[in-house]
Amino acid sequence: MRVFVTGATGFVGSAVVAELERRGHQVIGLARSERAARALLQSGIGIHRGDVDAPESLIPVLSEVDAVIHTAFNHDFSRYLENCEADRRLLDVLARALAGTDKALIATSATVVTETNGLMTEHKPASEQVPRSASEAFLSFADEGVRTAVVRLPPSVHGAGDAAFVPALIALARQHGASAYIGDGTNRWPAVHRDDAASLFCDAVEQPRPGARYHAVAETDIPFRDIAEAIGEGLGLPVRSLPVEQAETHFGWLAMFAAIDNPTSSDWTRKMTGWASHQAGLIQDMTGARYFDPQTR
Structure with a gap:
């Protein structure tokens, strides 16, 4: 499988790239700078020049791959609302471009996207009152021929x-x-170790369940x-x-x-994918x- 990864040089994304390669997949990483391009080339993976702030720049690579894993996110909390909205726009552009292809689009979300009390489970949808819920709006494209899913990450990866x-x-x-x-x-x-989180992203792209919400939670x-x-x-x-x-x-x-x-459960995720934490x-x-x-x- 050929997989396009955004955030491929980041903390989580680089672990996802390594795990994809370990499983025998071919990877194309997004490079928004010369420095990122050099780092990816040195790792021996393909590159696509583009910028998450210009979503249309990612569209050309979509025809070259079988799936997309989106791990990039701007964590500048002084612009948090703006960054969440930018992520929504990016995922909307990608999902529309992939409509009808039956390709997987796996994105990153967070376990804090609901306002409900008690144990957070995969069955609880994101609350529109939480800004990061914008990263899950694209899940609705599961009804339009895109195998959408999110991997929710805990506060500590x-x-x-x-x-x-x-x-x-x-x-x-x-x-x-x-x-x-x-x-x-x-x-x-x-919490979860980044290598365990990376493993779940790969499980999600290999076993697509349209509209699924997975929890990368070890503890x-x-x-x-x-x-x-x-x-x-x-x-x-x-x-x-x-x-x-x-x-x-x-x-x-x-x-x-x-x-x-x-407090967040990953019981459903483990049952559906066979994912387990090892780190x-x-x-x-x-x-x-x-x-x-x-x-x-």
């Missing part, structure tokens, strides 16, 4: 090279001289306090509880995520992946 929420929490702990959690810290985060409900304590231990810093009104002072833009309670859990990986090296931001 961890592993060597992680530059997202956990490294940001570590940097804040260094800055403030303490690791922190909000209230009693019993709010829960799901369902890690108390945020446990993450904060692991950071404190890793840095040799105290760990403290913060009242809600002080959370933004410590966490800044991360305050909303530090407070989120997002280290988050707390163990925070040491093994060198999260606390001095150069970690």
Whole structure:
């Protein structure tokens, strides 16, 4: 199978590319710069020059491939609403171009796309009140000859090279001289190792179920306090509880995520695809992946 991957040089996308190749697939990666093109060529995979901010630039490659995996997303949270809308537009363009082809279009979403309380399952649709739900609007093209599906990622996709929420929490702990959690810290985060997440993207493209929502979740409900304590231990810093009104002072833009309670099941995903997690859990990986090296931001 020939698979086009956006975000092919990114943290998750590069792992997806490696897993696709391991399974014997041919990969074409999106390159929006000379630097990205060189990196892809050095990896021995094909390239398509284009830009996710110009969705039409991706259309020519669609006739050359059997499936598309979209992992690119702009994580600049100062422009979060704009970025979510841009992702919706991109996926709409791709889905319309693929209509009637019966090709798979697998995109990235998040486990935090619903506003419902309790355990998050694959059967719960995204809430229109959550900005990232824009990344799931294209699922409706399952009725127009596109094998659409999303892989929802948890707040922590961890592993060597992680530059997202956990490294940001570590940097804040260094800055403030303490690791922190909000209230009693019993709010829960799901997590997955990036290699396990990559495996699920490949399962999704090999076993397309139009309109499916998959959960790349290895650990369902890690108390945020446990993450904060692991950071404190890793840095040799105290760990403290913060009242809600002080959370933004410590966490800044991360305050909303530090407070989120997002227990998430992957039972249906495992049953439907046979997917299983094999890598280290988050707390163990925070040491093994060198999260606390001095150069970690």
